[in-house]
Each structure stands twice: as structure tokens, then as C-alpha cells.
Amino acid sequence: MRVDVLTIFPEYLDPLGLSLVGKARRDGRLDVRVHDLRAWALDRHRSVDDSPAGGGAGMVMRPDVWGRALDDVLPAPEADSAGPVLLVPTPSGRALTQSLAAELAREPHLVIACGRYEGIDSRVAEHYGATGKARVLEVSIGDYVLNGGEAAALVLVEAVARLLPGVLGNPDSLVQESHGVDGLLEGPVYTRPVSWRGLDIPVVLLSGNHGEIARWARDRAIERTAGRRPDLIAGLDVAGLDRADRSVLASLGWVEVAGRLVRFAVREAGPADVDRLVAFAADTFRDACPPGTAEADIRAHVVRHLSRESWFERVGSPERNLVIVAESAAGLLGYVLAVLPAYPEEPPADPDVASAVPERPAAELSKCYVRADLRGKGLASALVEATHAELATRRVASRPVAAVWLGTNESNRRARRCYARLGYLPVGRRRFRVGSTEHSDVVMSRPLGELP
Numbered sequence: 001m002r003v004d005v006l007t008i009f010p011e012y013l014d015p016l017g018l019s020l021v022g023k024a025r026r027d028g029r030l031d032v033r034v035h036d037l038r039a040w041a042l043d044r045h046r047s048v049d050d051s052p053a054g055g056g057a058g059m060v061m062r063p064d065v066w067g068r069a070l071d072d073v074l075p076a077p078e079a080d081s082a083g084p085v086l087l088v089p090t091p092s093g094r095a096l097t098q099s100l101a102a103e104l105a106r107e108p109h110l111v112i113a114c115g116r117y118e119g120i121d122s123r124v125a126e127h128y129g130a131t132g133k134a135r136v137l138e139v140s141i142g143d144y145v146l147n148g149g150e151a152a153a154l155v156l157v158e159a160v161a162r163l164l165p166g167v168l169g170n171p172d173s174l175v176q177e178s179h180g181v182d183g184l185l186e187g188p189v190y191t192r193p194v195s196w197r198g199l200d201i202p203v204v205l206l207s208g209n210h211g212e213i214a215r216w217a218r219d220r221a222i223e224r225t226a227g228r229r230p231d232l233i234a235g236l237d238v239a240g241l242d243r244a245d246r247s248v249l250a251s252l253g254w255v256e257v258a259g260r261l262v263r264f265a266v267r268e269a270g271p272a273d274v275d276r277l278v279a280f281a282a283d284t285f286r287d288a289c290p291p292g293t294a295e296a297d298i299r300a301h302v303v304r305h306l307s308r309e310s311w312f313e314r315v316g317s318p319e320r321n322l323v324i325v326a327e328s329a330a331g332l333l334g335y336v337l338a339v340l341p342a343y344p345e346e347p348p349a350d351p352d353v354a355s356a357v358p359e360r361p362a363a364e365l366s367k368c369y370v371r372a373d374l375r376g377k378g379l380a381s382a383l384v385e386a387t388h389a390e391l392a393t394r395r396v397a398s399r400p401v402a403a404v405w406l407g408t409n410e411s412n413r414r415a416r417r418c419y420a421r422l423g424y425l426p427v428g429r430r431r432f433r434v435g436s437t438e439h440s441d442v443v444m445s446r447p448l449g450e451l452p
């Protein structure tokens, strides 16, 4: 590859003699030529700038000087060549990304025009683009201000040169790196000593278990990307995500909705949420009913237990009820209702549950619903974890909640597995009716505090 750099500060590009880029030049893989723009200035002061048309601060680089320089440096047009790419660093340019760097690495000839002052007269880019003498690309290396294009030219050459065949010693490091194929930032890296200034290398990295190490590294990469570059998470290709990825993402507040990852928040509900809770709870209750449940029974249950009044009562009585919702910009995704006993020794109303759950005070995880199209994506886990965290702060007559229990339909294996992952163990059974339908629930319970 050939690269011509035009600048009024040729020494600024001296670092291109160092390291891998310098080696690539000496090896003949990269031909970098740096030109002093002032060689094309004709007056005795070798002037390259003039005051801006229309007034204003600073100076603008003269098109006549740039025109002579580029006419000399650009090759004569050839029949079967698209001509070089003329890169003009500017904060108003197209963003340099890894994929643009990869595209540029396939070009045989780049010319980089480094501006100074307020930039280069705009007719220069216009002329070389319009005449087909070059494919002009104004390019930004980030959203900040520099005094000129030279530092950006160094960045461009390094980003492109390392992608040229034979430049990088070990091309393996090309595939796993930040902004590599998987669209995530790289996680933390470590080397010896195992313990340094009281900080230890994470033990999993010393385990020799390559599967566990890969999973750990991916979790850290997802965590870091979510924290630092949520835009990259929002742009991830969901087809490339496995179950474990989705679960970590859900714990960080990201869930897939209709093929896109969207941000969701988990928070306690308040009176302002009641209308949405009423509509949402009616929908999710209907979805959760076993097939064949009578319409009249569904309606009766919604009217009795999921009315507007009942939701106002729940969100307004934090000593007895806890309502937690998961919501995205598109609305509610799920909710949890937990119920605290009136006094520490109050047993669960059902005697079978009361004997299966001996801890007191015992809170009930009364409802946990997730939008039907969003099940199995980690939302329930995020809701239940938030519920545990909040219940751990609640007191019943000064006593911390000792256990959380729930009843879930025997046939709902998905729910049982989900609760098992969250630390719930089956402790008994209970029978009850919804209208005329007989239900059999498995009672599951979890001590509050540490996992058993």
C-alpha cells in the first residue's frame, strides 16, 4: 500500500518510522511519503493560509496551494483504476470505525491532506471529488477538537497499516480484539504476578478450564460494553447471542424485544403506574391461565383481584405490599407483587403452605408476570432479584423477612426451573380453585439473605 501525507508539519509524522508501521515500511509492505505543503507555496513567505470569506476568527488554507500540491501527488488518471482515496481529517467527517479501516486497508493508495487553522477551503474536497481525480473522504477520528489533521493522520495510518497482510505478527489477535467481529469491547486482561499490591488475578483465569474462562471473559466484555458503550449493546446482532449472554444482559437491564436489544429498568411501582398495571395485569393473567379456563372465571378474577382499587391499595401500602415493575420506553414488560405478613408470626393463609414454610416472617411472592412474548429472556430473574433485594430491607415489626415463598402450577416446568435458578426449593403442595377450575401448585421457598 502507498500512503502520501501532505502537511505543513512533516516532522509530526516521524513516529510512522517506529514500531509495526516502521517495520512494515522497511519490509516494503507499506510505502509512506510525507510531503511539506509549503513546497507548493509560491510567495516568499511560503504562505498557505488566508482570512476566511465572510469574516470570522482564524485563517483558512488556500485552495491554490492545495491544488498544486494534490495535482502533483495524485497519480494521472488511469483507465482501470478508481484512483486513490483522498482522506481529509476533520471533526465533521465520517466516523473512523474498524470497518472503515478494513475498507481502507483494501485500497492500494491513500492520500491524507492534513489541514491546520480553521481547515482547508471547501472547494478543494469538492473539486477532487467532482472531477473524479480522487474519491474524497472527510473522516473524523472522534468527537473532540485537534489543532490540525496530523494526529488524525497518524491514527489513520496505524489503524489501516496493521490490517495489511503480513504487518501483524500474529493475525489471531485481529479477530478477538475490541470492536472485533462480536461487537463488544474487550474485558480486563491480566498477567503475572498472581497477586500484586493486594489485587489478585480472578481465580477462574488460573483454573485451566477453557470453557469457563471463555464464558467469564464474555460476561466481563458484555458488562464493560453495557457500562461504557450502551450504543454498541443496542446495535448487537441478537442472532449471535446465546442463553448465557441474554441472562447477563438481562441482569444489566437489556432484553431482546422484536429482534433488538432494548434498555429496561426495574423499579418499585407507585400510584402513577396504576393504570398501566391494571391493563398489563389483566393481559398477563389471561395469558397465564391454563387453556380451557372459562372466560367468566378470568373476568371474575380480574375484577376481584386486579382492579384499579386493588392496585392503588398495593402500591400505597409498602408495609404489606411490594410492587416491582420492569419497563422499557415501550411500556411495562413485567411485574412482581410480594406480600408481607401483618405481624411476624402470621402464617401463610393456606395451612399446607404454613406447614411447608416454617420460617417467620415469611413473605409471599404472590405474582410474577412477564409479557408473554418476552418469557425466558431473564426478565423474571431481574424482577425477582430486585424483589429479594427490596424485601431484604423491609421489616415486619422490626424483624427481617426470613423466607420468601410462592406457589406455581405443577405443570409449569419453565417457571419451576426459573425459580430453582433463583434459589427456590420445592417444599410442598397446595390446591385451590380459580372459579370452577381446580389447580394444583407446587410450593417453593427460599431463605432471604444468602442462597442456600
Ligand code: JA5
Pocket: 089, 090, 091, 114, 115, 116, 117, 118, 119, 120, 139, 140, 141, 142, 143, 144, 145, 146, 147, 148, 149, 152
Ligand atoms: C481537526 C484544522 O476527529 C477529530 C479531529 C479533529 C480535527 C481533525 S480530526 N482535523 C482537524 C483539522 O483542523 O484539520
